[in-house]
Amino acid sequence: MKILMFGWEFPPYNSGGLGVACEGLTRALHDEGAIINFVLPKKVSIEANHLTFLFADENIYSEKFTTGLLNAYITEKNYNDALFGLTAEERMRYGSDLFHQVRMYSFNAKKIAKETDFDIIHAHDWLTFGAGINAKKISGKPFVAHIHNTVFDRGGGVGINEGEYAIEKEGLTKADKIIAVSHYTKQKVVKHYGIAPEKIEVIHNGIREEVINIEKLEHDITEFKKHKYKIVSFLGRITLQKGPDYFVRVAKKVIDIYPKKVLFLMAGSGDMERQMIREASYLGLSDKFIFTGFLRGEEQQKIFHLSDLFVMPSVSEPFGIVPLEALLMDTPVLISKQSGVSEVLNHALKVDFWDIDEMANKIISVLENQSLSKHLAENGKKEARFLSWEKAARKCMVLYENLIEHNSFS
């Protein structure tokens, strides 16, 4: 099976879950015997032994690598704001706006499709759907659109970008088959894009377990632990979709009614970071609410390791891989019902993101009852381990084979 895969980011050049998912899925597909050409928009210094990277801008721009602006969660507005601070030369390399960037990627995909040997096209999210469509036009090979995130999730419930919606819809309509990361996302695709449910297959994301040396996880926050503080953490982009404002409000609620020592920790960065810092100090939480800024790899593991509870209060989360990472570090999780990952986790506490009272009730219950936190952590970890990329990759392989067979008949 030879796959031409279009992505927008890949670790370590990633801003969030999409890159992590692409890495996990491609590794597992490789183990299933797939040969993968993975196309990124910009030339970066990156190598992996399980696939070959192609760069859409190669031979078109200089090879000096740039990653700053290209992250999978960028919106058109953010992109324009960011672009404003660049030199003219830098601006040349990005294209005048995000849509131009997407168009260039799609255009260059034609050349790549002509020069590459493959059986199937697999494109991740709206940014690469144009590339998928063009590659299909050139090659006549089946095109799979993998949807990790819709414009309705990114908007966090307050309006959508029409241009992004149009590209998303075009990609979903022209795809031969759609992979949705959850039933939650599948329903959105059916409802908002008018796609027939039969065309969509749900393949839940998996999780890669890495060996972590816990002793190495020393951190400033261990001081708080020594003083018997319980730690409740949030980790993710600080943006509307992730519900950071609900986390601040629930912190206020818990601190007001729960007499024991609790520390709330917000790890990540994003467009709402300053607003959240202001909000927390306005609510008088400054000494019990800590912002860590953006964390990577081992730093994230430290946070999970130190936390008594991880909270994901997302307003809309197509999947949500972070709770699984927390579980693998033996930390129990409280997740919003508006998430795909809640479909695959039984051993997690679940709330509506807007139900601050219930969230506070559950947080306190975990802090109060050791039997509860232990049972959640132990069984949740088992459940997370069971969600392997291997299973996801096998489902993809079957889906590819069916498409190819069908394609050769018609």
Next chain:
Amino acid sequence: MPAICFYFQVHQPFRVKHYRFFDIGNTHEYFNGEGVGNLNNEWVLNKVANKCYIPANKIILALLKKHPDFKVSYSISGVALEQFERFAPNVLKSFQDLVKTGQVELLNETYYHSLAFIFSRDEFERQVKKHQETIERLFNVKPRVFRHTELIYNNDLAEAVEKMGFKGILAEGADHILGWKSPDFLYKPKGSTGMSLLLKNYKLSDDIAFRFSSRDWTEFPLTTPKFGQWISAKNGTSQIINLFMDYETFGEHQWEDTGIFHFLEALPEELLKNSHNYFVTPSEAIERLEPIAEIDAPNFYSWADVERDLSAWLSNPLQHDATKKIYELEHDILATKDEKLIHDWRKLQTSDHFYYMCTKWFQDGDVHKYFNPYETPYDAFINYMNVLNDIKLRVNNHLEEKYTKINSKKVDALL
């Protein structure tokens, strides 16, 4: 000549309403859930009454009148009786009418359908006594046969129950206890001198209770002639066939449209067609038959699930934590002599609360196999522990009051 012994379990717990951390200390009402839904006890009771108790009692009454030799027995938990009195007096009346026929026997259990025997023998005896008194008050009969919560049983229980004066006890006819033996005989508990043991024929009982409407079952559909044949086939190899099941089988677990009521209506006549068959209540069985052997059950077992063990109520750390903490309060709670508080505490002992916390079904991925009024077992636990903390608070308030009184007495004495 097989005797046929029907026993139906009637039980409704007092489910705990949604009770949050903020409610602790602010409200001491735990069981008054409102609105449409499974945490409103009145709503649930009326739903089950309309689907099951009222139509089933009507049919049973007609059958008892039509066939003077037809007999049935019931165990109605105290908490169910209490809810009938409060929410559905007509249902209580219909059970009283059944008992008045003289063809119906009522069995004794713990008033609160609890696991008290496992945690406190004294509390167990108090709850059995309370159930007995309630039955005498409402039905004017005195039960002679005991059946324990979820047919949980072992040698110790039998011994304790025999000491309390019961003539018989019911248990599951589990394979691992019976070995090569058949459940279709009267037995006696190990070491017993005057008490008999009736064992459920789980195959025939579950054919009705669980498989009746199952289209995957090779015997589907189950008709009365077919069931009658299975019973008749036991002729010559059995003394008594014990058909034990939840009464809610009729209309609630097996809905009316499965034909379960027609089956029930036609069954006695079908069984009486074979002149070798006859109906008994447990007490009559004990009087007419001699136990053929002893049953040794050193460990607890029950009628629940494939495992026939206690894992539905007591397997995960949440269940162990919750049961430990509720029974820990026994001494202090009883010392308060506050009847409402004691009654609340006992209503929290009903086994269903711990069943709702069970997570073992997650392992099979078959989460919907069992009924739970809470969204998840974790929600059940969180809710329960919040209520437990409120109970503790009430106990502490009592204790503080007492100390204040003692102190002021001392002060008085000193003055």
